[in-house]
Amino acid sequence: MVGAFQEAGVVVTGAGGGIGAALARRFAAEGARVVVNDLDAERAKQVADGIGGIAVPGDASAIVGDARDALGGTVDVYCANAGVAADGIAPGQPLDEKAWALSWDVNVMAHVRAAQELLPAWLERGSGRFVSTVSAAGLLTMIGAAPYAVTKHGALAFAEWLSLTYRHRGVKVHAICPQGVRTDMLAATGSAGDLVLRPTAIEPEAVADALLQGIEADRFLILPHPEVAAYHQARAGDPDRWLSGMNRIQQQWEEAR
Numbered sequence: 001m002v003g004a005f006q007e008a009g010v011v012v013t014g015a016g017g018g019i020g021a022a023l024a025r026r027f028a029a030e031g032a033r034v035v036v037n038d039l040d041a042e043r044a045k046q047v048a049d050g051i052g053g054i055a056v057p058g059d060a061s062a063i064v065g066d067a068r069d070a071l072g073g074t075v076d077v078y079c080a081n082a083g084v085a086a087d088g089i090a091p092g093q094p095l096d097e098k099a100w101a102l103s104w105d106v107n108v109m110a111h112v113r114a115a116q117e118l119l120p121a122w123l124e125r126g127s128g129r130f131v132s133t134v135s136a137a138g139l140l141t142m143i144g145a146a147p148y149a150v151t152k153h154g155a156l157a158f159a160e161w162l163s164l165t166y167r168h169r170g171v172k173v174h175a176i177c178p179q180g181v182r183t184d185m186l187a188a189t190g191s192a193g194d195l196v197l198r199p200t201a202i203e204p205e206a207v208a209d210a211l212l213q214g215i216e217a218d219r220f221l222i223l224p225h226p227e228v229a230a231y232h233q234a235r236a237g238d239p240d241r242w243l244s245g246m247n248r249i250q251q252q253w254e255e256a257r
Contacts, residue, residue: 004216006031009071013060013110014082016043018183019133019176022204023079025051026212032077035067039082061110064117078118080111080155081133085185088146103147108154115162119171126170131211132159136179136225139232143250144192163220174214178207178224195253200225 010027014020016038028034028051038044041057048055054070056063060082068075084106086099111132122128137145138152156175163173180197181204202224210224223229235242 004030004212005077008032008076009035009068009074010077010079011035011037011056011064011067011071011075012079012081013037013063013114014133015047015079016040017047018185019178019181019204019207020079020081021047022208023081023131023211024048024053026205026208027077028053030212033071035070037063037067037082059110060106061113064114074121075118076127077129077131078114079131079133080114081131082110083107083133083135083152083185084148085145086147088144088148100147103151104154107148107151108158111155111158115158119166122171123166123169128170129172129174129215130159130162131174131176132156134159134175134177136177136223136228136231138175139177139228140235141246142192143196143246143253160220172215172218174211174220174222176207176211176214176222176224177228178202178210179228181207181224191257192253195256196249200227 005027010032012020012024012027012034015024015036024034024036024047034051034053035056036044036048036053037056037058037060039057039059041055044055044057047053056067056070064075084103086096086103089095115130118128118130132155134156135152137149138156141149159173159175162171167173180201182201183204207224210222214222
């Protein structure tokens with residue numbers, strides 16, 4: 001697909017490292033003009049400098065306007081990649097309301113806000129592409145990380161809604177749902193990630209490859225770990241059996257701790 005996005009205006013949030021940086025590099029290699037967004041201005045600049053892109057640091061919820069201006073007025077592809085992972089609930093301890101609020105704001109509402117701002121121009125011209133980095137946790141779940149699992153389900157639901165609502169008007173939507181990816185976020189998952197994610201973890205570049213292949217095939221659901229499709233089918237086909245299996249993993253994790 002070399003050159004498939006020649007001169008396209010692409011925005012990637014959370015692109016100072018990990019999956020976001022890999023997406024930015026891949027789109028740049030395809031000929032795109034890429035805006036690299038990250039809360040960490042220095043990391044955003046380093047990635048942007050390396051690909052001939054434009055660094056637009058700041059909160060992913062509020063950079064669409066600046067990114068559009070940096071691209072000369074047009075965003076063709078928006079990759080809502082920025083995300084946060086929080087542990088969850090601890091019985092007997094105060095509920096971490098801030099962790100839940102942050103997870104909801106970054107993992108879901110940042111996507112909603114971006115779409116709200118992008119859609120008018122996309123619908124007027126009849127084209128636009130929204131890429132949501134969801135995670136397999138949005139199709140399945142993740143032990144020890146209730147806010148992450150719940151809000152990633154929300155991110156997937158919003159991506160689905162965007163697709164079913166606007167696909168006939170030229171808006172393409174893709175949801176990337178990898179399992180473990182060798183990033184700082186995986187390292188931060190601790191023993192739960194070691195048990196569930198690390199054994200099959202892939203490099204961020206493999207996620208970028210899967211996205212470009214999915215775009216070429218015009219697929220909504222992008223599964224860098226193909227086995228996730230079977231897990232998703234098992235979950236839908238027999239929820240009680242699937243939950244029992246996940247509970248066994250939960251027990252293994254508790255015993256290991």
